[in-house]
Amino acid sequence: MAYWLMKSEPDAFSLDDLCSRPDGTEPWDGVRNYQARNMMRDNMKRGDKVFFYHSSCPVPGIAGIAAVVKEGYPDHSAQNPESKYYDPKASPENPRWFMVDVKFERKFPRLIPLSELKAEPSLAEMILLKKGNRLSIMPVQENEWRQILSMV
DNA sequence: GCCAACGTTGGC
DNA sequence: GCCAACGTTGGC
Structure with a gap:
């Protein structure tokens, strides 16, 4: 089993929304970044655990935990001209974009702010904290x- | 709203 | 294949 972190803007879709x-379940559609797509298509497995991260909000941080319940499949919003995620280069033969389904597991009693993660020396190597990182989906090490x- | 950092696009 | 221009992300 692997661990991941997925970012979402709470104004658009929060952990409470999930x-x-x-069933507490939602398809993670709208990802239009190839690295993130490849992780959903190839690496995220049913049962993997996910930190649900709130970004672009007054206090960014980790709100709780979700789990992968459906492995990578075509993101059909890319083929829907009505969708804000429409991509004219996507087709049934070449879906181009993929998504997974995630399910709510737990909301932390408090949000763990980005500032606390940054202040924790043992998290210095986290991808989330690396300068310039813009991935909306990333692996998390077990440690x-x-x-x-332990900071919850 | 600013801006650093990075990804994508498209002309050549 | 290079690279300038442009777009996006996301913290602050």
Whole structure:
């Protein structure tokens, strides 16, 4: 089992939104970055755990945990001209973009702010904290996962 | 709203 | 294949 971190803007889709979905499940559509796509298409497996990160908000940070419940499949929003995620280069033969389904697992009693993650020496190697990183989906090491859980 | 950092596009 | 221009991300 692997660990991941997925970013979402809470104004658009928050951990609470995920929790209130039927079955607590949501397709992670709209990712239009090849590195992130490849992770969803090739690497994220059913049962993997995900930190749900809130970005572009007053206090960015980790809000809780979700799990991968459906492995990579075509992101059909890319083929829907009505969708804001429409990509004219996507087709049934070449879907181009992929997504996974994630399911709500747990909301932390408090959000773990980015500032605390930055201040924790043992997290110095986290991809999230690397200068210039813009990935919206990234792997998390097991020791990083455990460290962050201890900060909840 | 600013801006650093990075990704993508497209002319050549 | 190079690289300048442009677009996006996301913290601050």
